[in-house]
Amino acid sequence: MGRLTTHVLDTANGTPGAEIEITLFRHTSAGLIPITRSLTNQDGRTDSPLLEDSDMEPGKYQLQFNTAQYFIRQGIQLDDIPFLDDVVIRFGINDSDAHYHVPLLVSPYSFSTYRGS
Template sequence: MGRLTTHVLDTASGKPGAGIEVSLYKVDGNSLSHVMTTTTNHDGRTDSPLLEGAEFQRGKYQLQFNTAEYFKKSGVSLTDIPFLDDVVIRFGIDDDNAHYHVPLLVSPYSFSTYRGS
């Protein structure tokens, strides 16, 4: 069975992004359905897969990472309207038997992602 996982790396400090709120949504046209919300652990990962088993289905999804709050708590000085507040990544799951890993590499002013393993 397939599964969806994520992790966050704070590229400004070179450390795992611990304590970041992550929300997962299923995308259906212009509508979003909330699937779950969790928080990254001390290693910047979630304690369990975001989706697995019967819940892991083909479709379009969105991950939302509350990065501005994380950087504020880390002591980074941000403006009243941060350049990156919530980082949103939309992606598709086409193979319901595969492992989809969607990591986030983030600083207060940039981010990148890729399909990991």
């Protein structure tokens, strides 16, 4: 069966993004439905997949990473209204048997992502 995983890399400091809160949502006709909330470990990864097995359903999803709080804990001075407070990545799952890996590379002023393996 398939699974959804993620990890966070702090590109400003060259380290894993540890203790970043991540919320996974599913897009439905009724709006965004929260599925799970996780915290990254010291390696910048979640301890278990965000979705797996029978929970892996085709559809539209959204990952929300609370990055501003992470950078504040790192001692980085952010504006009162941070440029990147929460980073949101919207993506689709078509194959419920596949591994979808959605990494986040982030700094206080930029981010990127890709479909990893």
